Amino acid sequence: MSKQEKKLFIQTLGCQMNDTDSQHMIAELKEHKNYTTTQNIEEADLILINTCSVREKPVSKLFSEIGQFNVKKKKSAKIGVCGCTASHLGHDIIKRAPYVDFVLGARNISKIKDIVDKKGAVEIDIDYDDSTYQFAQNSNNLYKTSVNISIGCDKECTYCIVPATRGDEISIPPEMIIEQIKKDVDKGAKEVTLLGQNVNSYGRRFSDKREKTTFTKLLQEVSKIEGLQRIRFTSPHPLHMDDEFIEEFAKNPKISKCIHMPLQSGSTKILKAMKRGYTKEWFLNRARKIRDMVPDVRITTDIIVAFPGETQEDFEDTIDVIKQVKFDQIFNFKYSPRPNTAALKLKDLEIADEIGTKRLMEVIELHKQHQSELMDKNVGKTVTVLFESLKPNGEVAGFTDNYCQVFVKGSDELLGRFVDVKVTNATRTALKGEVVDK
Ligand code: SAH
Ligand code: SF4
Ligand code: F3S
Numbered sequence: 432m433s434k435q436e437k438k439l440f441i442q443t444l445g446c447q448m449n450d451t452d453s454q455h456m457i458a459e460l461k462e463h464k465n466y467t468t469t470q471n472i473e474e475a476d477l478i479l480i481n482t483c484s485v486r487e488k489p490v491s492k493l494f495s496e497i498g499q500f501n502v503k504k505k506k507s508a509k510i511g512v513c514g515c516t517a518s519h520l521g522h523d524i525i526k527r528a529p530y531v532d533f534v535l536g537a538r539n540i541s542k543i544k545d546i547v548d549k550k551g552a553v554e555i556d557i558d559y560d561d562s563t564y565q566f567a568q569n570s571n572n573l574y575k576t577s578v579n580i581s582i583g584c585d586k587e588c589t590y591c592i593v594p595a596t597r598g599d600e601i602s603i604p605p606e607m608i609i610e611q612i613k614k615d616v617d618k619g620a621k622e623v624t625l626l627g628q629n630v631n632s633y634g635r636r637f638s639d640k641r642e643k644t645t646f647t648k649l650l651q652e653v654s655k656i657e658g659l660q661r662i663r664f665t666s667p668h669p670l671h672m673d674d675e676f677i678e679e680f681a682k683n684p685k686i687s688k689c690i691h692m693p694l695q696s697g698s699t700k701i702l703k704a705m706k707r708g709y710t711k712e713w714f715l716n717r718a719r720k721i722r723d724m725v726p727d728v729r730i731t732t733d734i735i736v737a738f739p740g741e742t743q744e745d746f747e748d749t750i751d752v753i754k755q756v757k758f759d760q761i762f763n764f765k766y767s768p769r770p771n772t773a774a775l776k777l778k779d780l781e782i783a784d785e786i787g788t789k790r791l792m793e794v795i796e797l798h799k800q801h802q803s804e805l806m807d808k809n810v811g812k813t814v815t816v817l818f819e820s821l822k823p824n825g826e827v828a829g830f831t832d833n834y835c836q837v838f839v840k841g842s843d844e845l846l847g848r849f850v851d852v853k854v855t856n857a858t859r860t861a862l863k864g865e866v867v868d869k
Pocket of ligand 1 (some may be wrong): 629734
């Protein structure tokens with residue numbers, strides 16, 4: 432080997448886009464700089480922390496964490512701060528923690544192979560366009576792959592820092608997406624997740640001048656890939672869930688029947704203040720249409736409680752939507768004021784923390800009841816599962832077509848296969864069962 436092998440320790444926070452960004456950085460560093468990953472920070476030559484700034488907590492944790500990394504690391508090891516917090520804090524990171532070697536913002540990660548050797552470099556340009564960059568390949572799950580279909584976000588949700596950290600939305604050309612998925616399928620992938628901050632606004636702007644297209648068309652193209660058996664995507668926006676999209680979702684057998692519908696609030700007044708672009712009625716209408724057209728669909732959501740100005744009545748609207756839709760999974764958040772967001776102007780309307788906590792607990796309790804009810808309905812049914820991992824306790828884990836996690840007793844011969852399972856037991860978050868057909 433010409434160059435000496437070096438070790439990379441990487442910590443990833445935040446969303447699935449950050450996960451793929453980390454995978455891309457790992458692959459680039461492996462291909463161009465001879466790095467392999469390690470879980471042991473003490474032997475690392477390079478420590479990367481890929482950050483998230485969507486809520487306040489992870490940001491305040493960042494500095495104590497990199498401080499600890501600095502204590503544990505080898506003397507010669509470098510530290511790089513990447514991702515969304517890198518985008519918005521930029522130079523301040525090195526000012527506050529001078530032992531940090533470089534700062535690399537989200538949307539700039541294709542520069543990783545160059546920046547690792549530039550002490551003090553800060554690359555955080557949110558207009559940088561790496562939508563056509565051919566990243567080196569790295570696979571961490573044999574049967575599943577994730578492919579970015581766009582970068583950035585054009586929405587202006589008033590609570591959200593993402594447009595300020597990831598810049599404007601640019602779609603990745605369909606032929607690049609298809610080629611990437613084909614390569615992964617050749618290596619054994621059965622399932623793909625298409626990723627973007629707002630996937631169903633896909634196709635409106637590309638790096639080059641080309642005809643516009645739509646997410647529904649992309650789904651149709653992706654589903655033609657031979658050998659690919661399951662398609663997932665996240666996050667779609669309820670506003671763009673038009674009839675054409677819902678019909679494709681319902682009738683395309685390759686599309687996993689689990690859909691994320693980020694509600695945020697059930698109150699039309701608050702939705703307006705959040706600039707979400709839809710009303711309570713629109714959301715309910717879309718959810719109903721999906722439930723009517725797709726019998727076993729699972730619907731997941733994100734909810735923010737205590738957005739500035741949220742009255743008890745507004746909150747009751749959120750509870751009402753939860754009761755009507757009965758989400759299969761809810762990711763709950765208490766509003767967290769973020770820099771560079773329009774909602775900061777609503778400071779005077781901010782809700783007392785105790786009220787926020789109380790509302791959050793109410794959502795959690797109601798959701799738990801729904802989860803038990805919905806999951807119990809699976810007992811006795813036969814479901815098809817794509818198995819993907821072996822657990823230390825001798826169980827094999829996988830996901831159904833509507834993306835419910837299932838555990839069975841079995842061995843590695845189940846891995847990578849779609850197998851029928853009879854469900855014998857349900858908890859709020861997973862199913863247990865027995866293989867009925869090998
Ligand atoms: N683009 C995706 C998700 C972006 S961030 C979408 O629109 O669905 C993931 C979730 O974090 C959001 O859906 C929202 O519920 C939550 N979130 C974003 N900003 C927040 C803030 N300032 N306070 C609390 N939760 C927030
Ligand atoms: Fe943020 Fe809204 Fe864009 Fe999602 S759609 S990333 S919540 S601005
Ligand atoms: Fe966090 Fe950035 Fe994703 S702020 S949620 S890592 S887009």
